[in-house]
Amino acid sequence: MLFNSLDFALFLPIVFIFYWLLNNRLKYQNILILLASYLFYGWWDWRFLSLIIFSTIVDFSIGLALKKTVDLNKRKYLLWSSLFANLGVLAVFKYFNFFIENVSNAFSFFGADWSMSSLNIILPVGISFYTFQTLSYTIDVYRGNLKPTTNIITFATFVSFFPQLVAGPIERATNLLPQFEIKRKFNYEEATDGLRQILWGLFKKIVIADNCALYANYIFENSETLSGSTQLLGALFFTFQIYGDFSGYSDIAIGTARLFGFNLMQNFAFPYFSRDIAEFWRRWHISLSTWFRDYLYIPLGGSRGGTSMKVRNTFIIFIVSGFWHGASWTFIIWGALNAAYFLPLLLAGKNRQNLDIVAKGRLFPHVREGIKIVATFSLTVLAWIFFRAESTPHAISIIADIFSNSLFSTPYYAGLGMAKSTILLVLLFIIIEWLGRENQYAIQKLVKVKSTGLRWCSYSFLIFIIGVYMFTDRSQFIYFDF
Numbered sequence: 192m193l194f195n196s197l198d199f200a201l202f203l204p205i206v207f208i209f210y211w212l213l214n215n216r217l218k219y220q221n222i223l224i225l226l227a228s229y230l231f232y233g234w235w236d237w238r239f240l241s242l243i244i245f246s247t248i249v250d251f252s253i254g255l256a257l258k259k260t261v262d263l264n265k266r267k268y269l270l271w272s273s274l275f276a277n278l279g280v281l282a283v284f285k286y287f288n289f290f291i292e293n294v295s296n297a298f299s300f301f302g303a304d305w306s307m308s309s310l311n312i313i314l315p316v317g318i319s320f321y322t323f324q325t326l327s328y329t330i331d332v333y334r335g336n337l338k339p340t341t342n343i344i345t346f347a348t349f350v351s352f353f354p355q356l357v358a359g360p361i362e363r364a365t366n367l368l369p370q371f372e373i374k375r376k377f378n379y380e381e382a383t384d385g386l387r388q389i390l391w392g393l394f395k396k397i398v399i400a401d402n403c404a405l406y407a408n409y410i411f412e413n414s415e416t417l418s419g420s421t422q423l424l425g426a427l428f429f430t431f432q433i434y435g436d437f438s439g440y441s442d443i444a445i446g447t448a449r450l451f452g453f454n455l456m457q458n459f460a461f462p463y464f465s466r467d468i469a470e471f472w473r474r475w476h477i478s479l480s481t482w483f484r485d486y487l488y489i490p491l492g493g494s495r496g497g498t499s500m501k502v503r504n505t506f507i508i509f510i511v512s513g514f515w516h517g518a519s520w521t522f523i524i525w526g527a528l529n530a531a532y533f534l535p536l537l538l539a540g541k542n543r544q545n546l547d548i549v550a551k552g553r554l555f556p557h558v559r560e561g562i563k564i565v566a567t568f569s570l571t572v573l574a575w576i577f578f579r580a581e582s583t584p585h586a587i588s589i590i591a592d593i594f595s596n597s598l599f600s601t602p603y604y605a606g607l608g609m610a611k612s613t614i615l616l617v618l619l620f621i622i623i624e625w626l627g628r629e630n631q632y633a634i635q636k637l638v639k640v641k642s643t644g645l646r647w648c649s650y651s652f653l654i655f656i657i658g659v660y661m662f663t664d665r666s667q668f669i670y671f672d673f
Contacts, residue, residue, distance in 0.1 A: 192234035193668070194443045195396055195661070202231065207450055217374050221348045224451070228353035232316070239315040242280060243351055249276045250325045251346045254332045254339035266333060273329040281322050284314055289518030317357030319515055323482055325350050328364035330486055337365050345371045354447040358440045358668055360458040360478035367455070375452030384638070385449030387650075391634045392442030394653050396668070397660050399620050400435030402613040403428040410604070411579055414589050417604055419597040422589050428610075429579045430572050431617050434463065436669045437476070442632055461628045463571070463621075464549050466563035468532040469542035471571060479515070483508050494537060501537055506530045516578070521586060525577040532570055548629050 192198050206227045213219045233240050253273045257266055328349070331337040340346050349368045355361075410417060410425025417425075441458035448455045462474035472480050488508045494501050506527065513526020536542040549564065550556040556564065573590070580586035592598075627633030634653075640646045 192231050194440065195393060198234065202227075203447065203450075210451055211377055214377065215374060217372075218344070220375070221344050221371055224353070225344060225348045225351060228348065228351040228356060231353040232351065232356055235316050236313070239318075242284075242315055242318065243321060244347075245280065246277055246322065246325045247343075247347045247350045249273060250329050250350075251340075251343055253329055254346075255341065257329075257332050258339045270329060270333045273326065277322050277326050281318060284312055284318060286514075286518045287312075320359050320361055321350060321356060323361050323479075324364075327361075327482065327486070328368065331364050337368070340368060340372070342372075352448070352453075354451075354453075355441075355444040355455055358437070358444070359476075360441055360444065360456050361482055362455060362478065363482075367453070370453050378452065381449050381452070384635070385446040387634060387637065388442050388446030388449070388632050390446075390650065390653055390657075391632050392439040392444075392446060393657050395435040395439030395442065395620075397657050398435075398616060400432045400439060400669075402616065402660065403432035403435065406607070406610050406613065407432050407579070409606070411581070411589075413604070414585070414592070417592075418600045418602065419592040419595045420600050421602040421604055421607070423593045423598065424602045424607075426572050426576050426579075426589070426593070428613075430463075430575050431620070433575065433578070433669055434459075435620070440668045457631055461624055461633075463568055464564055464625065464628055465567050466545045466549060466560060467536055467541070467567055468529065468570060469536045470545040471567055472529070472533065473546075479512065483512055487511065498538065502534060505534050505537060509533065520583050521577045521580055524583060524586070525574055528574045528577065532574070551629060 210223055229240055250273055253269050256269050332339045348371050407425050407428035414422050438459035445455045456478055458478050460474040462471050465471035465474055488504055491504045492500050509526040509530035510523055513522040516522045576589050577586045624633045630636050637646055637649055
């Protein structure tokens with residue numbers, strides 16, 4: 192079920208009404224959310240519910256077993272059982288064919304004939320997200336950071352919570368699970384703030400991302416016939432497409448959760464205003480970045496060791512992050528490229544120099560800040576080309592064209608003239624994001640506008656423009672494929 196669909200527009204208010212009719216009946220509220228979450232996920236393909244239920248049973252059982260034993264060897268065995276079960280399912284559905292293809296190519300390179308049939312399987316929606324979410328539970332219980340729950344309904348609801356089930360934020364068990372164990376009271380201010388964030392998320396997805404996708408898709412799919420300047424424009428369209436699409440989903444998810452009395456972590460913090468790549472990764476897909484930091488980077492030694500360890504760990508975490516996004520060399524190269532961007536800052540001890548909000552309390556950044564923002568944004572756009580390209584040679588070809596003499600020609604292809612309205616919308620979007628960068632989401636401070644008329648004019652404009660574009664080329668969210 193898509194957030195930007197009529198199905199969800201009917202589903203959400205029905206669940207909301209019945210949920211609050213069960214006020215002060217925690218058990219039944221959780222059961223309702225669990226059933227609603229299974230319906231929400233099963234709307235795509237009910238067969239994939241078996242994978243969520245499998246992960247739920249495995250990690251719930253292992254959590255109980257960890258509670259009963261203090262023997263270190265047994266606890267390690269239980270932890271590895273969870274890792275093997277969860278990552279094994281993920282590997283089969285997401286990476287099996289990739290490994291088979293590359294092993295076969297390796298044998299062919301050395302003149303050997305080896306072949307193995309690939310699997311004709313569909314990638315389950317959101318499998319990378321809920322797998323990491325349930326793994327956080329087992330790891331935190333193993334570390335002693337969390338007491339295991341003895342309520343299977345509570346745990347199953349935590350694993351399958353529908354607002355963030357298929358594309359995050361990837362919640363930690365230490366944050367979200369306890370929220371299912373306490374009574375929740377309806378809060379009007381929180382609910383209206385949630386609706387406001389949902390509205391902004393829909394604007395990002397329907398108005399910005401889906402419009403940019405029209406031009407990004409055409410340019411990437413026909414890059415061999417287009418100039419470097421046009422391909423650069425396509426990369427820029429994709430840059431705003433993926434941000435509007437993914438952060439838009441997160442906004443809708445966080446806002447929807449607030450309607451039910453839950454607080455999810457912020458997943459995006461205006462990353463395109465970052466002054467270096469380290470700051471970008473503190474602001475982009477925060478739930479995944481911090482997951483890898485806490486469960487992979489730090490256990491590997493983090494940045495505590497010598498230079499060789501820092502280099503190794505940096506490349507591991509970024510390459511694994513790239514591979515998490517998809518079974519393709521383009522994602523791996525994207526991760527490695529970001530590691531190369533990040534490493535000089537780490538080695539120079541400058542990876543944490545931009546922890547504050549850029550130009551906080553000021554309308555405009557200083558010239559030096561502006562140059563840093565543009566430079567960081569440019570590096571990010573370059574890396575996104577690998578993320579979007581169909582193959583590594585395709586990405587290299589696009590970059591080569593961008594850095595050729597044709598970069599200085601006027602961008603053009605038949606139909607590009609229609610993109611002018613989208614470019615204006617993107618510029619408006621950038622302005623609104625910049626003005627709202629000190630908040631959790633861009634239009635959050637509208638509630639503080641004293642003029643009721645101005646406030647409702649702003650809401651009406653967003654609703655109107657969302658309505659204009661809602662039924663044109665609607666698409667699923669990009670990260671459903673990951």
